[in-house]
Amino acid sequence: MAETEIPFVDLASVVGADLEIARAVLEVVQSGRYVGGAAVEAFEQAWARYCGCGHAIGMGNGLDALTLILRAHDIGAGDEVIVPSWTFIATWLAVTRVGALVVPVEVDPDTGNIDPSLLSEALGPRVRAVICVHLYGQPANVPAIRDAIGARDVVLIEDAAQAHGATLAGARAGSLADAAAFSFYPSKNLGALGDGGAVTCVSSAIAARVRRLGNYGAETKYHHLEVGVNSRLDALQAAALLVRLHRLDAENARRREIASTYTAELVDLPWLALPRVIDGADPVWHLFVVRCAERDQLATQLASAGIETGMHYPVANHRSGAYAGLGLDLPIADTLAQISLSLPIGPHLSDTDVAHVIDAVRSFR
Numbered sequence: 001m002a003e004t005e006i007p008f009v010d011l012a013s014v015v016g017a018d019l020e021i022a023r024a025v026l027e028v029v030q031s032g033r034y035v036g037g038a039a040v041e042a043f044e045q046a047w048a049r050y051c052g053c054g055h056a057i058g059m060g061n062g063l064d065a066l067t068l069i070l071r072a073h074d075i076g077a078g079d080e081v082i083v084p085s086w087t088f089i090a091t092w093l094a095v096t097r098v099g100a101l102v103v104p105v106e107v108d109p110d111t112g113n114i115d116p117s118l119l120s121e122a123l124g125p126r127v128r129a130v131i132c133v134h135l136y137g138q139p140a141n142v143p144a145i146r147d148a149i150g151a152r153d154v155v156l157i158e159d160a161a162q163a164h165g166a167t168l169a170g171a172r173a174g175s176l177a178d179a180a181a182f183s184f185y186p187s188k189n190l191g192a193l194g195d196g197g198a199v200t201c202v203s204s205a206i207a208a209r210v211r212r213l214g215n216y217g218a219e220t221k222y223h224h225l226e227v228g229v230n231s232r233l234d235a236l237q238a239a240a241l242l243v244r245l246h247r248l249d250a251e252n253a254r255r256r257e258i259a260s261t262y263t264a265e266l267v268d269l270p271w272l273a274l275p276r277v278i279d280g281a282d283p284v285w286h287l288f289v290v291r292c293a294e295r296d297q298l299a300t301q302l303a304s305a306g307i308e309t310g311m312h313y314p315v316a317n318h319r320s321g322a323y324a325g326l327g328l329d330l331p332i333a334d335t336l337a338q339i340s341l342s343l344p345i346g347p348h349l350s351d352t353d354v355a356h357v358i359d360a361v362r363s364f365r
Contacts, residue, residue: 005306010348024239043238051174055207058233059197062183066094072209079128084114085333110276116144129155134163137286162286164190169280174200192237251347255285288345305360310342
């Protein structure tokens with residue numbers, strides 16, 4: 001097997017030598033204020049403006065962000081929450097953490113996002129929320145989801161962990177629903193130097209409650225109004241994120257350019273299924289996921305050509321040990337787990353790298 005020439009992710013080349021990030025982090029270190037403070041406030045304000053919503057609250061990670069959105073809406077034991085059958089397990093875990101029951105709905109295999117046409121049947125009387133995931137960086141079909149919800153008293157939540165900067169009909173992810181959760185895990189389009197996350201929302205009351213829940217249930221020190229947790233974006237991460245935010249649009253533009261090239265050069269292969277973009281959506285291509293019946297063999301051939309790929313995800317959530325006991329039958333998720341392969345994409349790739357990936361894929365058959 002050839003030595004890896006094209007890594008799937010290369011954070012060191014994008015972030016590691018960035019002196020502006022180093023200076024921003026050093027400024028926080030020298031300030032002595034590592035929890036909260038000016039850096040966190042500046043990033044929260046900038047992220048709210050960028051997403052086009054009223055509030056952004058820094059969190060310790062994306063899973064906490066989803067969990068606290070549910071808690072802020074008083075969703076818990078006895079409630080049901082609709083989730084996509086196909087997503088990273090954190091979407092499901094947030095529901096389980098608050099004591100509610102996951103109600104998986106199958107996805108459109110061409111986008112990976114929840115299929116709105118299947119929602120009506122799943123919207124039973126105990127459903128309190130729908131979590132739509134903007135998988136791989138493409139917005140879910142939020143208008144169709146809202147139409148399915150109709151006049152029901154159901155909260156619509158975005159899992160936007162992979163969709164920093166994505167838009168639908170000109171509106172950015174994070175402003176499309178009642179509230180949204182973001183992850184700033186280092187490999188995300190907007191990644192920190194460790195774990196981090198955020199909640200965005202329009203409601204001042206929900207924003208205040210999320211912030212309180214993430215601060216031990218307290219609004220002022222030692223006055224704990226409810227049972228909360230410790231989940232706050234630390235100042236070092238906020239400083240790095242604020243610098244990276246200024247480059248997000250340019251890096252997303254590069255991802256779109258690569259995705260467009262992949263699509264144009266691979267669309268004629270009858271054995272390879274490419275992602276479909278819904279009308280009005282402008283994805284940010286956190287991942288470029290293709291589908292191939294011989295996925296494992298294709299991955300092996302690309303590895304032999306020095307190309308690292310990913311599998312998102314090799315185990316569907318209902319087949320994991322965490323949820324296997326529910327006895328769910330989700331054939332689309334099962335199939336996607338067997339045939340999905342993520343090609344390298346990101347600002348670390350040169351045009352030569354992209355051409356090499358295309359040539360290696362085309363030579364598979």
